[in-house]
Amino acid sequence: MRIGFVGLGVMGMPMAANLVAAGHELAVYRGRDGVDGHHCDSAADAAERSEVVILMLPDTPDVENALFGPDGVAEGIRPGSLVIDMSSISPTATRSFAERIEKLGCDYLDAPVSGGEVGAQQATLTIMVGGRPDVFERARPLFETLGKNITLIGGAGAGQTAKVANQIVVGLTIEAVAEALLFAERAGADPAVVRQALMGGFASSRILELHGERMVNRTFDPGFRIRLHRKDLMLAVQAAAELDLALPNTAATQQLMNAAIADGDGDLDHSALYKTLRRQPRNQAPRRSP
Template sequence: MIGFIGLGVMGRPMAEHLITAGHKVALYRVKPASQFLVDKGGIALDNARAVAEASDIVILMLPDTPDVEDVLFGADGVAEGLSAGKLVIDMSSISPMATRTFAERLKQKGVGYLDAPVSGGEMGAKNAALTIMVGGEQTDFERALPLLEIMGKSITHIGGVGDGQTAKVANQIIVGLTIEAVAEALLFARRAGADVAKVREALMGGFAASRILEVHGQRMIDETFDPGFRIRLHRKDLSLAADAAKALNLALPNTAMTQQLMNAALAIGLGDKDHSALIAALDHLSAPGK
């Protein structure tokens, strides 16, 4: 039995792929949006402890570090239902430092732990095409790999526990800063009076070409900002980068600037829009018409 906790925008299709592949999957926090997983054969249980008791491997896909800690170690949490030989795979994007602490606590129970955060967004989850960055012991990785291959396309064992989360934070730095750069460029082109679609087309043929210019640049032109990946979640990831930079005495000035732009986006009500809506935050800050 596989346990799956975290049935949000990303978790629902990931759990669905496991069920479709023939696995028995125990689920917790089934809501109307995830009821279809039960209809497909998933097994709804009352709490995280029950999921852990019923499962050999428990997968988490939760929003933030406190959520993972609560599901693991809170009342009726996963840890209460675990026994030696079981494996936890946390596919959330959380603090690398906290990840190492969680893994050590479970290691004392004889439980394996992998951090396996993902990149690829909702479409990557739906298409089983996620990029998965894994930290943990090699034996645990080999045990988990057949499951990860059901949910993802590019799977890399980075190193020890916490290294998967470190890779994900690095990914989010690159993605966030590149989205911000594309937003600045396209806003500049629009305010200068150029045909923004033509500008993007030209840039896609040069050294500025990128997947973000291709996908998010089109969203910016069309102003289609339904998530996708919410700005408030990307801001959380850049907060993880800022916290790690502080611990490492490391300067990440452009990461800090992009995090502040995301703060501004939340302040004007864009927190639940796709992160391509950073262009709308820049537009607002640029005082249109003045």
């Protein structure tokens, strides 16, 4: 296929590379050198050259601007084309974007992903899709190039709703692992040994395996930045307010991420919440015997 790809960052770069490796022809915008394809001067140019446009951008305003701003996708896209937004953004805004693109005679899917940079590199992403079933089937070959666990959740915006739910689980689990390993450390046990023991029990999880190891080794180079995860939890908290829904632990974890960003750690991996917990005034007090 001829694919326009808008947004070649930490996730978008390896995703675009996998599409090229599968034989697709790319026109890229907002990308760095390193991916084969035509480098465009605008999103409109990328859309004009393509039958499918994929967006992988940081936040809702970025997607809106790329779609509908000056020289945006909407100015270059041709009827019959398909727009796939693989960013993680507001479900409410997504439904509006889908409606506006469909009025141009085009199709729209929201298809946010989970799996981080490693999943993007290895083409093992989980892809959560919102849109019409027939459009989903049209895009399936592309999704199968990028990921392994591919699910049509429901109509427009449903993929983004599933991604917000995913980020709640991931964020709260990272915070729980950080608390557990900090507790082990302060109680006088070796966190690395505790983590290994927990990996064989009911507490075992992918997050304990990967992010627990990062916490033990203090290696916080970003796979997924705290700043971006905080954005996702803000989407959850805002949506909860619209639904008159209480998500107290989601809100608390978002506040912990606020503290991490205030401390200058917003561009570290989200496993660096361990650092944020260790810096809390109470947690810096001299250790007392149990």
